[in-house]
Amino acid sequence: MKQKTIIEGLIFLAGEEGLTFEQICSALDHPVNDAVVEDLETLKKQYDDPDSGIELTEFSNRYKFITKEAIYPYGQRIFEHAKPASLSQAALETLAIVAYKQPITRVEIEEIRGVNCEVMLKKLQAQGLIEAKDRLDTVGKPLLYTVTDEFLDAFELNTLAELPELPQHDGEEDLFGNEEEE
The missing domain is CATH 1.10.10.10 (Winged helix-like DNA-binding domain superfamily/Winged helix DNA-binding domain)
Known part of the structure; x- marks a missing residue:
């Protein structure tokens, strides 16, 4: 053959x-x-x-x-009656934070979003879009989350470098709470 x-x-x-x-x-x-x-x-x-x-x-x-x-x-x-898989606004926000800030802990994500996201992280892991790849070498050894190849595939990206740039606002924090550099 x-x-x-x-x-x-x-x-x-x-x-x-x-x-x-x-x-x-x-x-x-x-x-x-x-x-x-x-x-x-x-x-x-x-x-x-x-x-x-x-x-x-x-x-x-x-x-x-x-x-x-x-x-x-x-x-x-053929598939018009099948309900397409979609992500909620909360899931998209959490996923964006992980994609742009990885590796990142649950606590860091919660500080940015301002809400508990433990359940959302489990849902995104179950969908194969993120994974807990490592642990931070600090007290409690929290999990570090990163996006997966399935995330790249779902959003038709070859690398994370292809993610769109975050909008910049003069003198304000960016979407993820980082101080703008001047």
Whole structure:
């Protein structure tokens, strides 16, 4: 079986999770090499064909198959009665704080938001958008929260550097309570 065919099948099997370049090379029992890169580029071109309903894409360093945008109206007919997953205003606020200030503790998030956010953090973790990746080396060893690859994928970002800049207001605190530098 051709290596390109195996790569195609592996990415399909991975589904929404997708695969990293390193995972693909590991599954093939190959060191990282140009042949795998060439096969991925060939697959991208193959699925870029207008007669294909899917495409191979790379988000957050993960390769995955996605449906082409032109398919959306047809898919919408199928799923129009399904309730889309959405985030509440509180969830979006908490998620934004974690994304912009990570790694950050629950107490720091609560100081910025002004409300208890323990339940919201658990909900965002359950949705796979944030994770408690480490502990702060201080009294009580509080958890440090960061966003996940699923967050990057959900917001179609490759890195956090692609997040929009926060609005600046002269002589005021920014959205997260930081004093403005002059």
